[in-house]
Amino acid sequence: MTENTRDWHHRIAIVEDDPNVREHFIEIVSDEDGLDLAGVAPNLAKAREILAQKPDLVLLDIGLPDGSGLDFIPEIRETSDTKILIVTSFGDRETVVTAIRSGADGYLLKDSSVSQILDGIEATLNGGAPVSAAAAVYLLDRLRKEKVPTMEQVEGEDAGLTPREVELLELFAKGQSYKEAARSLGISPLTVGNHVKSIYRKLAVHSRGEAVYEAMKTGQLKL
Secondary structure (H helix, E strand, O other), rough: OOOOOOOOEEEEEEEEHHHHHHHHHHHHOOOOOOOOOOOOOOOHHHHHHHHHOOOEEEEEOOOEEEEEEHHHHHHHHHHHOOOOEEEEEEOOOOHHHHHHOOOOOOOEEEOHHHHHHHHHHHHOOOOOOOOOOHHHHHHHHHHHOOHHHOOOOOOOHOOOOOOHHHHHHHHOOEEEEEHHHHHHHHHHHHHHHHHHHHHHHHHOOOOOHHHHHHHOOOOOOOO
C-alpha cells in the first residue's frame, strides 16, 4: 500500500519471533493510517493471550520457538473471526498447501516489500486471498499433481457448486472483496454472503482461500 487514503480502521496483531522482523512489521503497521497494533507476540503462548482481544487480522509466522504457526490456525478459526495472513520464510510446497488448507486467508513470504505486505493486509481484510508469487507457483504445482475427479463424480456429490458460486470464487481468487464481487456480479453484498455460506458448507471449509483451493482441487474452479 502506498497511499494513506484508504477508508479503514483495523486492529492488527503480530506473531513473530525474530526481533528484527517483528520490529519491521510493527513499523509497517504503526506508520499506516487506519491500522492499530492489537498486540505483539514472540511465541504461541503470548499469541493466545492476544487472540482473546479479538484482533481483526493477525500477521502470523510459522516457525515459532514453542510450536508451529500452522497449529495455531485452527485455534484462531475455532475461537474468532480474525483474519489470518501468513508472513513467513517457509516457501516450500507442503507448508504453503498445509497453511491454506488449515484455513489461512493469505500467504506472503518475508521478502515481500512493505507495499506488498500492506496490500496483502488490505486484501485479506476485504475478503481476498493474497499469495506471494513463489508460493502460488508451489500451490498450483501441487494441485496439478493431485488427482482431479471428473465432473461426473463432482456432479454426483452434494458438494457441487452452482455456476454463480464458481463465478464468485473466481472473483475472490482475483482478490476482489465482498463489495467488489457484488458489483461485478450485479448482486447485493448480502446475497454474496449467502453464496459464501453455501460454498463453505459444500466444500467444508472456513475461509475464501481454502474454498478456492478446494474448488480447484475438485476441478470445479479452473483459473
